[in-house]
Amino acid sequence: MGIKGKIRKISGPVVVAEDVSGLEMHELVMVGKDELIGEVVRVEGNSATIQVYEDTVGLKPGEKVLGSGMPLAVELGPGLLMGIFDGIQRPLEVIQQLTGDFIKRGIKTPALPREKEWHFVPKLKKGDVVSGGEVMGTVQETPIFEHRCLVPPNVKGKVEFIAKEGDYTVEDTVCRVSGEKGKIELKMYHQWPVREPRPYVERLEPSEPLITGQRIIDTFFPVAKGGAVAIPGGFGTGKTITSHQLAAWSDAEVIVYIGCGERGNEMTEVLLTFPEWKDPKSGRPLMERTVLIANTSNMPVSAREASVYTGITIAEYFRDMGYNVAIMADSTSRWAEALREISGRLEEMPAEEGYPSYLSSRLGEFYERAGRVKTLGGGVGSVTLIGAVSPPGGDFSEPVTVHTKRFVRCFWALDSALASMRHYPAINWLTSYSEYTDYVESWWNRLTANRWRSQRLKAMEILKREDELKEVIRLVGSEALPESEKLVLETARLLREGFLQQNAYDPIDTYSSPEKQFILLDAILNFHDAASAAISKGVPASKLVSLPQLAELAKLRMSIENERINEIQKFSEALSAEIKKLMEVKF
């Protein structure tokens, strides 16, 4: 074991230890007689300041402090998927078995199950020369996921031994490598410090969209695989539902969901619904590709600070296997507040609103861990990072939102006015943006005969025009508008109600395939074109707006499944024909 010292002072989650010269920055330590887990956050002479990841009630000055000689690290190997962990990767299911329904302190338990046997299929031969990041062998971790056991990034050498295909626990040696550092025994898992980004060969440009099945996102504000997104919104605007929808439907191979300082019942909801929801492609429960990190708001504040790092490190590990990973952090504001709380206890000089001056650099470091990369093993993998932001009072000018905006390229602004009309997802189409549109355009063009860009610009134009017309209506009323603008209002309504709104709880509407998204948009715009032509021929807008089919057009999103989208096309053609008929009538 490492250095041994004593507690000098306790203030909330922060403990000062003395006689500990030699403790390293960010070293993992055990504090007090219950051996609570903590991390060194400041070293000064022979004393060190420690943030403790558990409740410090009852700790006394003079109790021992033990160094572990290691930084805070996570275990990476089979057994991560379908797991639910706390902020420092302790499995909550095991904690429940150990201490019951309420979490007690000083629990030590390994992150990955030690007894469970996995069926290991070797991919190396004796005599192979390997380096970090290469695949030693594979394990079918869940029916839909092949876990590639990796040589740890810092290992290099010649394979002396590789286990035969068979069942092993994560503690069994499956490979032995001899290299410059001597012989190294490799197991199916290895550890990696959470605050250190995992290495890769090079960064690649994003090119493929992360399809989420959410129309406003995929069509108007797409995110690329390997991108970074912020979802800011006041309470009640649907951050969590949006995050859940993304976790459920994104076409990533692995989902890491971090509940950072949020509600306990929300994690329960994820635990309950994900096993029920099926992946649209494989038909298997979504849980089989998901890792959950839950550090709810009543759990210790410093573990909240660690939880986002635990999550992103796990995501990077799956990326290094050559997979596309999406990670949701709900909410990064709670993480920032944890930073603020600890900074306050450390008596650091505060910057804006009490946040520490390093808030912006920490956010930057975190969001930069997203990306599409060439892995050490030679494959391509990506981490798409989606961070929810909870600005106080819904005010986007507060420090966390402002600094986050500097590091993300996609911004889905949730709007409380939309939420109060129950327009969900309440993503405001006028204030949101995505810089990934150009990257993913060619992907969409292949699907839509090069019409994607022009159609979405046209729709956006109509929505913008509606916003301007609203100002006019406020002065003169809608009856005074010219006929063509009355039509703009109607098309905008159809776009809002029939396209942008999406009901997460409707079995059909919850996921829209890219094909359905485009055909639906096309149907609404076709109506607009046909009706515009009719108006120019003298048909009054009131006749067009009162067409009974429009109510149906607004509901197509819920009535027609992804598999039957040609019916949308038929509907649209019939509607255009109906409008043509109107043009023959004399008004």
Add this chain to the structure above:
Amino acid sequence: MTVQMEFRGVTKISGPLVFVEGVSNVGYNELVEIRTSEGEMRRGRVLEVSKGMAVVEVFEGTTGLSTTETSIKFLGKPLMLPVSDDMLGRVFNGTGEPIDGGPTPFTEDYRDVNGLPMNPYSRDYPNEFIQTGISAIDGMDTLVRGQKLPLFSGSGLPHNLIATQVARQATIPGEETSFAVIFVAMGIKHDEAAFFKRSFEESGALKNSSLFLNLADDPPVERLVTPRCALTLAEYLAFERDMHVLVILTDMTNYAEALRETSAAREEVPSRKGYPGYMYSDFASIYERAGRIKGKKGSITQMPVLTMPNDDITHPIPDLTGYITEGQIVIDRDLHRRGIYPPINILPSLSRLMKDGIGKGKTREDHGPVASQLYSAYARSQELRQLSAIIGEEGLTEKDRAYLRFGDAFEQRFLSQKFDENRSLETTLSLAWEMLSLLPESELTRISDKFLKQYYRPK
């Protein structure tokens, strides 16, 4: 942790805090007894401890304490509350001591008032509909068992009436068991507390209730432990005694003020409006003690009440609360002025758990779409009401005028009800359909044709 030590004399007294030097073997957050020069006994807890020095927060305040004549005893354990079934039907002070003149309740267990965080893995998802008999809540922002749903109010608004109406009427349709009500007063006025007590007595609910009272002239620091004591009892009743407990916490604004006062006395770096940076975590340690546990019969449902300073919903107190609780019921001054009771503004109100507590087999199949349609229609009518104030009703289309009629009827007939009117869900939903029938059918885009056929009856 059982060693008790007594020290005489303290170094410094500042606000509610006492600084003691020369101490040893003192644990963080442990309970302290303070004896004044007159021999009066007060209690407190350790907020910070370093070698030879402890900072103690005195629940009853520091008035009358001196640096020389005060003696302090460290009890070696955190504040524990004796709990038992006997505590129902009784009235306690802010630290859980009986003040109704009755005998000390029989004690079945001692519990640390700070509680422990519930393991998210052990939680059971709240999805059982609670009927409050108030249309605005049942129809639009349904409460479910195990939820925490606050009332966001303002000074002078009838939040207390609404809270008592909920406490009196809350039932689960089809179940005999009623709720045990724990009422927690933090810094409220004497007559408000008397009102609650009286209405509990009148409805006969008092025998199934516990009252924890910290009133406006009680020491503010005591307020910081009052909700914790009450929730400790709630946890015992819910998870050991299989009861369904409804906890009403009023007024969280006073709690937050006490938190700020202590923080300022400790010279901590403030965040927004002088409130401490850890206020979110502190609130969470109260609100998150609501819920259900897998395999346990009981549940804790919380209805905190807070008065928004200056009716500002972006103020840190409602703001941080809204981020933790599962929705909010917003009480509106304008509706109140117009004589509508309960003056619940449904637009900023929300119940996050509603979707799982309603629908087929729970309430009625059409409940979700109906609520959603009422929301959007009411939002539209409010928009048009503003518009017609500028351009007059003549500038509006016939469809728009239908919305205006809908908006008025919704407020006058759907929202409005009497303080003692207990509406069944059926009544609430048929009223809702009556309102929707004021609109043309083509406007009801959120409701499927099946339900329209069944319930839509235009005049």
